[in-house]
Amino acid sequence: xxxxxxGFQDGIATVTLDRPEVRNAFNDELIAELGxxxxxxxxxxxxxxxxxxxxGPAFCAGADLNWMRRMATFSREExxxxxxxxxxxxxxxxxxxxxxxxxxxxxxxxxGMGLVAACDMAVASDQAGFCLSEVKIGLIPxxxxxxxxxxxGPRAAHxxxxxxxxxDAAEALRIGxxxxxxxxxxxxxxxxxxxxxLVQAGPQATRACKKLxxxxxxxxxxxALVQRTVEGIxxxxxSAEGREGIQAFLDKRRPNWQ
Numbered sequence: 001x002x003x004x005x006x007g008f009q010d011g012i013a014t015v016t017l018d019r020p021e022v023r024n025a026f027n028d029e030l031i032a033e034l035g036x037x038x039x040x041x042x043x044x045x046x047x048x049x050x051x052x053x054x055x056g057p058a059f060c061a062g063a064d065l066n067w068m069r070r071m072a073t074f075s076r077e078e079x080x081x082x083x084x085x086x087x088x089x090x091x092x093x094x095x096x097x098x099x100x101x102x103x104x105x106x107x108x109x110x111x112g113m114g115l116v117a118a119c120d121m122a123v124a125s126d127q128a129g130f131c132l133s134e135v136k137i138g139l140i141p142x143x144x145x146x147x148x149x150x151x152x153g154p155r156a157a158h159x160x161x162x163x164x165x166x167x168d169a170a171e172a173l174r175i176g177x178x179x180x181x182x183x184x185x186x187x188x189x190x191x192x193x194x195x196x197x198l199v200q201a202g203p204q205a206t207r208a209c210k211k212l213x214x215x216x217x218x219x220x221x222x223x224a225l226v227q228r229t230v231e232g233i234x235x236x237x238x239s240a241e242g243r244e245g246i247q248a249f250l251d252k253r254r255p256n257w258q
Contacts, residue, residue, distance in 0.1 A: 001033050001037065002029060002033065003017070003018055003019050003027075003029060003030040003033055004016060004017065004018055004030070004033050004034065004037060005018045005055070006037065008046075008047070010196075010199065011046065011047065011048035011049065011199040012047075012048065012049050012050075012051060012192075012195045012196070012199060013041050013044075013047045013049070013050045013051070013098075014050075014051045014053055015034070015037055015038070015041070015050060015051070015052050015053070016053045016054060016055055017030070017052075017053070017054040017055065017059070017060060018055050019064075020054075020055045020056025020057070020058075021056075022061070022064055022065075023056065023057070023058035023060070023061035023107070024054045024055070024056065024058055024059060024060045024061065024112070025060065025061045025062060025063060025064040025065070025067075026060070026062065026063050026064055026067065026086070026111050026112075027063075027064040027066065027067040028067060028082070028085060030064075031085050031086055031089045032085065032089075034089050034092075034093070034115075035085075035088055035089035035092045038050070038089075038092045038093050038096050039092050039096075041096070041098060042092075042095075042096040042097050042098055045203070047098055048098065048099075048198065048199040048203060048206075049098060049099050049100070049101065049195045049198040049199055050096065050098050050099070050100045050101070051100075051101045051103050051191055051195055052093070052100060052101070052102050052103065052115065052119055053103040053105070053191075054103075054105060054106070056106070057106045057107070058106040058107045058108075058109075059102075059104050059105060059106050059107060059108045059112055059115075059116070059128065060108055060109070060111065060112025060115055061107065061109045061110070061112060062109040062110025062111045062112055062133065063110060063111055083142075083143050086111065086114075086143050087143050090114050090115075090118045090143065090144065090147060093115070093118040093119065094118040094147060095214070096210075097206075097207045097210060097211075098206070098207075099120050099121075099198045099206060099210065100118075100119040100120045100121075101119060101120065101121050101122070101123065101191055101194055101195060101198075102115065102116040102119040102121070102122040102123070102178075103123060103187060103188075103191045104116060104122055104123065104124035104125065104128045104169075104178065105124075105125050105127075105128065105184070105187055106125070106127065106128055106129075107128060107129045107130075107131075108128065108129070108130050108131070109130075109131045109133050110131070110132065110133050110134055110141065110144075111141075111143075111144055113130065113131075113132055113141070113144055113148050114141075114143065114144030114147050114148060116151070116177070116178070117144065117147035117148045117150065117151035117152075117177070118147045120210070121179045121194065122151075122177070122178040122179055123178065123179060123180045123181075123182065123187065123190050123191050123194065124169045124172060124173070124178040124180070124181050124182075124187075125169065125181070125182065125183070125184040125187050126169050126170070126181050126182065126183055126184065127169070127184050128168075128169045128172070128181075129166050129167070129168055129169070130166065130167050130168070130169075130171075130172050130177065131160075131164065131165070131166040131167070132148070132160050132161050132164060133164045134161075134164065135161070135162065135164050136164045140161075141161055145157075145161075148177075150217070150218075151176065151177050152172075152175045152176055152177040153175065153176060156175040156176075156177075169181040200258060202241045202244075202245055202255065202257055203241070203257055204236070204239060204241045205236060205241060205245070208232065208235075208236055212229070212232055215228065216229070241257070244256055244257075
């Protein structure tokens with residue numbers, strides 16, 4: 001991989017954006033690499049959790065300037081192809097069957113906000129800043145919007161999409177865009193603690209729980225939805241992993257996946 005570093009320890013994979021010289025900005029190569037690595041890690045049984053991190057002072061500054069220069073000459077059809085690649089990458093992170101954590105050590109701008117929002121959880125340094133800057137240059141945060149609006153909520157999105165204001169980590173926490181804010185020196189320890197909590201869970205239960213979250217969030221509580229949840233718990237209880245987990249709890253021992 002040209003633009004990513006990949007590490008693995010004790011069931012935790014760490015994917016690190018490695019373009020610090022351009023503040024880890026996107027180009028078509030980085031987008032392709034991110035999509036491919038999240039797809040691969042999602043299928044690997046030894047991977048139990050994934051941390052998305054970045055090297056350097058910024059987490060992700062959005063689009064690479066050279067990439068933007070090329071985009072300026074694209075036709076509408078070429079722009080659709082280009083935007084589709086970004087959309088596919090975000091969907092692969094969002095839909096990854098393994099739990100994901102964004103480790104936000106520095107500034108996050110524009111498309112980088114989509115990366116953070118597509119992860120299941122996010123922990124930020126108190127030095128990080130955030131900005132949906134697209135309207136300042138006559139664009140809109142369209143491709144990232146399904147993930148960012150879910151993460152920060154519609155009301156906050158109305159403000160920050162339209163004003164393109166920069167906001168700090170405390171505000172990102174207040175609106176729910178990140179789950180925790182810690183001092184910079186404590187970031188690694190907090191992310192590691194979350195990741196280690198994730199690998200204690202049953203692997204099949206984790207996969208099923210992510211699917212449950214995607215199926216239920218924002219949906220009307222209908223008879224069909226209720227029935228799906230009933231069938232979901234019945235299926236997991238009857239599975240080998242579910243039976244092992246219940247028996248281990250009753251026996252006061254560790255389940256076999258630990």
